Amino acid sequence: MRRFSWFNATSLTLGFAFLYFPMVILVIYSFNESKLVTVWAGFSTKWYGELLQNEAFLDAAWVTVRVAVMSSTIATLLGTMAAYTLVRAGRFPGRTLFSGMIYAPLVMPEVITGLSLLLLFIAIGLDRGVTTIVLAHTTFSMCYVSVVVSSRLMSFDRSLEEAALDLGCTPWDAFRSVTLPIIAPAVISGWLLAFTLSLDDLVIASFTSGPSSTTLPIKIFSAVRLGVSPEINALSTIMIGIVAVGVISASLISKRAAIQREREERQAAG
Amino acid sequence: MATPAKTPTVFAPWEDAAETPLIRFRNVTKRFGEFTAIDALDLDIYEKEFFALLGPSGCGKTTLMRMLAGFETPTEGEITLAGKNIVSVPPNKRPVNMMFQSYALFPHLSVWDNIAFGLRRSDMPKDEIGQRVEEMLRLTRLEKFARRKPHQISGGQRQRVALARSLAKAPKLLLLDEPLGALDKKLRHETQFELMDIQEKTGTTFVIVTHDQEEAMTVASRVAVMDHGKLMQVATPARIYENPANVYVADFIGEVNIIEGNATATGGECYDIAWAESQPVIHAQSSEPLAADARVSFAIRPEKINVTAEEPTDRPNKMRGRIHDIAYLGNISTYHVEVGGQIIKAQMTNSRRLARRSFTWEDEVWLSFTDTAGVVLTS
Numbered sequence: 061m062r063r064f065s066w067f068n069a070t071s072l073t074l075g076f077a078f079l080y081f082p083m084v085i086l087v088i089y090s091f092n093e094s095k096l097v098t099v100w101a102g103f104s105t106k107w108y109g110e111l112l113q114n115e116a117f118l119d120a121a122w123v124t125v126r127v128a129v130m131s132s133t134i135a136t137l138l139g140t141m142a143a144y145t146l147v148r149a150g151r152f153p154g155r156t157l158f159s160g161m162i163y164a165p166l167v168m169p170e171v172i173t174g175l176s177l178l179l180l181f182i183a184i185g186l187d188r189g190v191t192t193i194v195l196a197h198t199t200f201s202m203c204y205v206s207v208v209v210s211s212r213l214m215s216f217d218r219s220l221e222e223a224a225l226d227l228g229c230t231p232w233d234a235f236r237s238v239t240l241p242i243i244a245p246a247v248i249s250g251w252l253l254a255f256t257l258s259l260d261d262l263v264i265a266s267f268t269s270g271p272s273s274t275t276l277p278i279k280i281f282s283a284v285r286l287g288v289s290p291e292i293n294a295l296s297t298i299m300i301g302i303v304a305v306g307v308i309s310a311s312l313i314s315k316r317a318a319i320q321r322e323r324e325e326r327q328a329a330g
Numbered sequence: 331m332a333t334p335a336k337t338p339t340v341f342a343p344w345e346d347a348a349e350t351p352l353i354r355f356r357n358v359t360k361r362f363g364e365f366t367a368i369d370a371l372d373l374d375i376y377e378k379e380f381f382a383l384l385g386p387s388g389c390g391k392t393t394l395m396r397m398l399a400g401f402e403t404p405t406e407g408e409i410t411l412a413g414k415n416i417v418s419v420p421p422n423k424r425p426v427n428m429m430f431q432s433y434a435l436f437p438h439l440s441v442w443d444n445i446a447f448g449l450r451r452s453d454m455p456k457d458e459i460g461q462r463v464e465e466m467l468r469l470t471r472l473e474k475f476a477r478r479k480p481h482q483i484s485g486g487q488r489q490r491v492a493l494a495r496s497l498a499k500a501p502k503l504l505l506l507d508e509p510l511g512a513l514d515k516k517l518r519h520e521t522q523f524e525l526m527d528i529q530e531k532t533g534t535t536f537v538i539v540t541h542d543q544e545e546a547m548t549v550a551s552r553v554a555v556m557d558h559g560k561l562m563q564v565a566t567p568a569r570i571y572e573n574p575a576n577v578y579v580a581d582f583i584g585e586v587n588i589i590e591g592n593a594t595a596t597g598g599e600c601y602d603i604a605w606a607e608s609q610p611v612i613h614a615q616s617s618e619p620l621a622a623d624a625r626v627s628f629a630i631r632p633e634k635i636n637v638t639a640e641e642p643t644d645r646p647n648k649m650r651g652r653i654h655d656i657a658y659l660g661n662i663s664t665y666h667v668e669v670g671g672q673i674i675k676a677q678m679t680n681s682r683r684l685a686r687r688s689f690t691w692e693d694e695v696w697l698s699f700t701d702t703a704g705v706v707l708t709s
Contacts, residue, residue, distance in 0.1 A: 217434065220436065222401055222421070222430070223436075224436075225400075225401075225420070226399060226421050226422070226426075226428045227451060228448050229422055229451055230422060233451070238436055241438045
């Protein structure tokens with residue numbers, strides 16, 4: 061069944077070309093000597109050097125990272141709590157409504173989320189800045205966290221928590237010393253998901269950012285409107301690099317953990 | 331708790347009116363919405379007992395156990411443990427530990443830390459915790475595996491870790507929820523004897539939930555047979571088997587022939603049961619007085635019935651039938667014999683080699699049994 065055929069090879073090539081060709085072009089042109097993006101004039105890394113001199117970009121990057129760390133941390137906290145309640149608390153009045161509502165931001169158009177948040181911040185007189193972006197990002201990314209965590213909790217053997225209670229734990233102690241360590245991988249991947257979502261959000265950030273708090277996607281977007289510069293290409297290449305390294309190392313770590321576990325189980329059986 | 335009248339070898343606190351039970355269920359009812367899981371149940375369990383709750387799935391045995399652990403609260407009624415009402419005590423405050431069906435070992439902790447888990451949450455000093463864990467490891471023969479994680483050991487070893495963990499805090503009462511369900515048959519038999527041994531060594535009161543009647547009969551000092559949230563009978567394994575209280579218990583435990591008929595008193599505890607027109611009446615005894623011409627079920631175990639080729643002379647009950655089927659099980663054979671339009675099962679040990687046995691299909695044979703071999707049941 062696993063035979064190599066021309067049909068398979070062709071469909072694989074086409075699929076990957078479709079996914080990665082635009083990015084490859086972008087990466088190649090980031091090493092272009094010429095100032096004109098579409099004309100190749102030889103290899104150079106000068107745009108990377110210039111990027112490091114560009115304080116506006118560096119400031120925006122710093123804002124983005126701060127926002128992403130803060131919002132993903134708060135979202136993980138709130139999302140995990142919401143998931144725990146939805147999966148564990150059993151039936152309570154309004155549970156169906158609540159579980160439906162927590163997933164609503166997944167399908168809500170970003171423009172609407174952004175606009176409603178903007179209206180709220182104006183109404184309560186909150187000055188737009190890093191705080192408002194963090195709040196906004198927390199709002200939409202916590203539902204992703206709760207989806208990830210609740211799917212892990214649903215496959216979690218309830219009797220583990222009961223065993224902890226039976227052995228003298230208070231409910232909080234049981235959560236801290238048994239539930240949390242076991243669902244930790246889901247919580248961490250929820251955090252990573254929230255982090256990446258916050259990192260590349262443009263629409264909601266543009267509604268909720270203030271003059272002193274431009275994030276990197278906003279900066280790139282506004283720079284591109286004045287014309288694509290090779291500096292943007294260099295910046296994008298760096299971002300692709302960071303994301304790729306993160307994703308590859310995360311998958312390597314989990315793969316090694318799985319292999320390790322399998323080996324130990326074989327030893328136990330033998 | 332003195333029992334001067336008894337010989338010390340017989341353990342039967344339930345027969346002693348002066349004994350106070352460790353656990354007492356008083357009129358306990360548990361409902362889940364419309365469904366009644368436990369129906370106005372009364373039950374006493376004594377200290378150092380190995381008590382088995384036996385019944386088909388959905389009979390309420392697990393609910394009963396979870397109420398003892400504190401994971402369910404009764405809708406009505408009272409449960410006392412050592413004289414104290416425990417209905418509103420949360421699980422972490424009860425001197426009760428439970429061994430879970432899935433074992434519920436903490437996957438992120440080593441065997442050692444699993445066993446120490448409960449001790450660390452008690453007020454035991456640190457160095458004593460170490461000693462206690464080592465003691466439990468020795469008791470369950472797990473010394474070599476102390477540093478392993480639960481997924482690095484076999485199913486039988488996991489079962490022993492779960493037992494060690496639940497015994498570590500020296501609970502007054504240990505609950506075992508289908509503890510051997512996940513083990514294969516041979517290991518299960520060995521473990522049953524291990525469990526009894528450990529129960530005796532530690533002197534802990536054990537309550538085991540099982541659907542396996544053989545397991546309940548093997549390990550328990552008393553067995554409670556449950557159905558639909560009610561206790562059908564609570565008695566020693568021997569009494570449950572030899573003197574079932576009703577047709578349900580007789581049918582649930584082991585194999586049985588149920589013959590329905592009408593009983594007529596013939597003096598004393600003796601009754602004649604007319605069950606088929608062409609057949610002689612069955613002479614039986616009943617310590618319970620029966621109403622005249624009462625409709626009864628006569629229950630008799632297959633191994634209490636003899637199969638012979640010649641008409642027996644020394645048995646009060648005999649009937650002639652035709653062999654319908656023979657189930658050869660090696661050590662014993664079960665004969666399905668047609669008598670008066672009913673199939674009656676009789677069991678004989680195969681003390682002779684196969685070739686020399688005398689019966690085969692369609693043979694006319696005599697079935698016979700004594701007048702005390704069966705029991706007369708009215709419900």
